Structure formats: C-alpha cells, structure tokens
Amino acid sequence: xxxxxxxxxxxxxxxxxxxxAEGAADMVRQMVGNAVPxxxxxxxxxxxxxxxxxxxxxxxxxxxxxxxxxxxxxxxGAETNSEMAVEMLAEDRRARVVVCNAPVVExxxxxxxxxSGGSSLAAVKRSAEEFYA
Amino acid sequence: xxxxxxxxxxxxxxxxxxxxxxxxxxxxLDQAIGDGDHGLNMKRGFEAVLATLPGLADKALPEMLKSxxxxxxxxxxxxxxxxxxxxxMELGKALPExxxxxxxxxxxxxxxxxxxxxxxxxxGQKTLLDVLVPVQAVxxxxxxxxxxxxxxxxxxxxxxxxxxxxxxxxxxxERSIGHMDPGSRSVSLLIGAAAKVLEFEARx
Numbered sequence: 001x002x003x004x005x006x007x008x009x010x011x012x013x014x015x016x017x018x019x020x021a022e023g024a025a026d027m028v029r030q031m032v033g034n035a036v037p038x039x040x041x042x043x044x045x046x047x048x049x050x051x052x053x054x055x056x057x058x059x060x061x062x063x064x065x066x067x068x069x070x071x072x073x074x075x076x077g078a079e080t081n082s083e084m085a086v087e088m089l090a091e092d093r094r095a096r097v098v099v100c101n102a103p104v105v106e107x108x109x110x111x112x113x114x115x116s117g118g119s120s121l122a123a124v125k126r127s128a129e130e131f132y133a
Numbered sequence: 134x135x136x137x138x139x140x141x142x143x144x145x146x147x148x149x150x151x152x153x154x155x156x157x158x159x160x161x162l163d164q165a166i167g168d169g170d171h172g173l174n175m176k177r178g179f180e181a182v183l184a185t186l187p188g189l190a191d192k193a194l195p196e197m198l199k200s201x202x203x204x205x206x207x208x209x210x211x212x213x214x215x216x217x218x219x220x221x222m223e224l225g226k227a228l229p230e231x232x233x234x235x236x237x238x239x240x241x242x243x244x245x246x247x248x249x250x251x252x253x254x255x256x257g258q259k260t261l262l263d264v265l266v267p268v269q270a271v272x273x274x275x276x277x278x279x280x281x282x283x284x285x286x287x288x289x290x291x292x293x294x295x296x297x298x299x300x301x302x303x304x305x306x307e308r309s310i311g312h313m314d315p316g317s318r319s320v321s322l323l324i325g326a327a328a329k330v331l332e333f334e335a336r337x
Contacts, residue, residue, distance in 0.1 A: 016168075044210030046177065050170060052210050076301055077212035080251065084206055084215040 009115040009124045010037035010063035012071045013108050014056055014078045016049045018042035024072075024105045031109055032116040039063040051078045056085040060097060068096035068121035070128065072108040096121065102128035134194075134331070135231045141197055142190035144330045148201075149179040151326035152319060162315040166302040170211055171315040178209035178217075194232075198225030212300065213316055216252055216261060217323075223247040238273045245269055258298035259309060261316040264288040268324055278328040285328070289313060289321035 011028060015021040021042035028038055039062035044050030056071075063069050071086070073079045082099045089097060098121060100107055107128040114127040136144065152159070152175045160172030182189070182204050189197055202222030206214050227240035245265050249255060256266040264285055271284040290313065297309035300316070 044170075044174070044177075045208055046210075048170070048173075048210070049168070050174065050210035053207055053214070076299075077210075077214075080212040080215045081210075083251070084219075 006066035008036045008065060008118060009067045009111075009121050010039070010065040010069040011108055011112045011115060012056070012059045012063050012069055013038075013040040013104060014051055014059070014071060014082050015040075015042040015074045015104055016051055016078060020074065020104070024108045027105065028108050028112040032112045035116040036112045037063040037065050037069075038112065051081045053081050053085045053088065056082050057088065060085065060089065064093075066096075068098070070111045070115070070121060070124045071097065071099045072102060072104045072111060072128065073099060074104045098125045100125050100128040102131050106131050134234070134237060136194055138190050140330070141194065142186060144327065145182065145186060145189060145197070145201070147326040147330045148323055149183045151322040152176060152179045155318075155322055159315050159319055162313055162318055165312040166297065166305055166309045167315060168211075168301050171213060171319065174209045174211045174213055175217075175319055178205045178214060181208040193230045195225045195228045195230060198222070198228065200225075212252070213261075213319065216248055216316070217320070219247050219251045220244045220265070234275075238269070241269050241272060252299060254299045257295070259292050259295040259302060259314045259317075260299050261314070261320040263292050263295065263314065264317045264320045264324065278332050282325045282328040285321040285324035289317040292317045
C-alpha cells in the first residue's frame with residue numbers, strides 16, 4: 001500500500017510558545033489547505049512558555065494518519081518532550097512518528113508541502129531536514 | 134534496603150521539599166544561562182508528585198518511583214521533565230522491591246544510561262549527568278550517605294567552570310562558563326535529600 005491509499009502524512013508543530021505553534025500552523029494551512037492532517041501544541045501545563053508531553057500526545061492523535069506523523073519542534077525541551085511522547089505511544093504507532101531535525105516554521109511548511117503531494121514519511125522528514133543539511 | 138510505608142512517604146516529602154524550597158535559587162541559576170524556568174518547572178513537577186500522596190506511598194518502592202517519574206514527565210514542562218522523570222522511571226523499572234546495595238547500584242546504572250540516551254549526552258557537557266555519574270561512582274565504591282551527599286554538592290559546584298555543550302546553556306557558548314548548571318543543582322538537592330532519608334549505612 002503506498003501512502004496515497006492511506007492518506008497524507010500528518011504534521012505536528014511543537015513550540016514553547018503557543019503563538020508560534022499556532023502561527024506556524026496558519027502558514028502551513030495557507031500553503032496546503034486541508035490536504036494534510038495538522039495539529040499544533042505549545043506551552044507548559046500552566047500555560048506558560050514550555051512544552052508538555054500530554055499536549056504533544058494529543059496533537060499526534062489529532063494529526064494521526066496511517067501514513068505516519070512528522071513532528072516539528074523548536075528548542076531542546078520541545079525535542080526531548082516530543083521524543084518522550086513518541087515513546088509513550090502504542091507500539092504499532094511508535095514507528096510511524098518521527099521528530100524532524102529542522103527549523104520549526106520552515107520545516108513545518110516544507111514537510112506539509114511534501115506531504116500534500118502524497119510523499120512517504122521518510123521523504124517528508126528528509127525534505128524538512130534539508131534546511132539543516 | 135527495605136522501606137516501610139512511612140519511610141517511603143518521608144522520602145517523597147524530602148525530595149519534593151528539597152526542590153520546592155530551592156525553587157527561587159534554581160530559577161536564578163537558570164536565568165543566568167538558560168530560559169529562567171527551571172525552578173518553577175521543577176516546583177510544579179514536585180508539587181504534582183506531592184498531590185499524589187498518600188496513595189503514592191502505598192505503592193511498593195519500584196512502582197512508587199515509576200509513578201514519580203511519570204508525574205514529572207507529564208508536569209514539568211521543560212527538558213528536565215523527561216530527563217529527571219526518565220531517571221525515576223528507569224530506576225523503578227530496574228529495582229526489586231527490597232534491593233540490596235549491589236542491586237541499587239546496578240539499577241542506578243541503568244537509570245543513568247537511560248538519561249544519557251534521552252538527552253543524547255554524556256558527563257562533561259554541563260548537565261545533570263555531571264552529578265549523576267560521579268555520585269554513582271561513590272555509591273558503587275561503597276560510600277555512605279554523607280559521602281554521597283557531599284559528592285553530589287561538590288559535583289554540582291564543579292559544573293560552574295564547565296562549558297555547556299548540551300541544553301539551552303549551550304547557545305551561550307563560553308558565556309555559560311562561570312555559572313553552576315541548574316539541572317545539576319536540582320539533582321544534587323534531590324540526592325542530598327534522598328541520602329539523608331535513606332541513611333545508606335543503616336538501610337542499605
């Protein structure tokens with residue numbers, strides 16, 4: 001089964017700032033409309049700057065696609081918390097979620113654009129990561 | 134080591150108080166070389182742990198540690214949540230209910246390796262590993278509670294002249310030199326509190 005049969009790869013945006021996460025998601029929507037499952041999360045559990053595992057898990061669920069989900073993160077804690085969240089997923093889902101080593105805004109836009117063309121999770125991740133290559 | 138319910142509750146309260154009472158100090162350290170939220174984050178995490186008492190202390194030691202770790206992972210909100218939380222969770226996974234000292238040393242070793250993997254880091258990069266690794270060496274060599282607490286405090290001090298290579302402080306490059314690593318300070322406080330309650334000679 002290729003990814004087109006299973007829907008496009010989902011995109012999750014994780015930032016310390018909910019405003020950045022939401023704004024990056026707006027930019028993604030402007031590029032790809034509703035062609036790609038998309039969710040964002042930002043802030044700690046008290047609403048301050050930070051990231052939280054529960055919010056990331058919810059976002060992965062919201063953007064879930066059988067083709068997989070690419071997670072775009074900003075700074076250190078966002079990455080560490082995202083990796084923790086991926087490990088807490090059910091085993092059959094864990095292998096279909098990747099955390100990209102890419103800038104959060106540019107990475108999210110290019111990943112979504114790649115996904116909207118029906119590319120695989122690996123191709124979506126590769127495109128996003130070309131920013132740091 | 135055999136901890137009855139009262140001792141387990143005493144341990145949880147001591148760990149939480151050590152962090153909560155030093156929250157301002159931890160935030161101050163983090164304002165110097167990080168994003169200034171470490172004290173608040175750790176305080177939030179350990180307040181959430183306290184909120185799971187008294188039920189938390191009803192659990193056997195391994196389950197209690199796993200539960201503490203999961204609460205920290207879910208509540209802390211910075212990288213310290215997964216890092217410190219992973220330590221507690223993996224320690225709980227690796228410990229039998231009444232560990233011998235050798236079993237405790239082996240479990241701590243597994244927990245430290247899990248923290249290294251989680252942070253993709255090693256000792257020497259100005260992180261909490263710079264306290265965990267040398268304290269583990271003292272523990273493995275048979276050091277008593279006093280020696281363990283002293284090594285924890287000194288190891289945190291030794292992060293001051295280090296150059297940060299991992300974590301937010303690494304963005305500052307050489308400006309990270311001259312400030313104690315906040316995560317190391319947190320972990321040294323936790324170890325100091327645990328050592329005091331556990332009194333390694335007597336109970337381990």
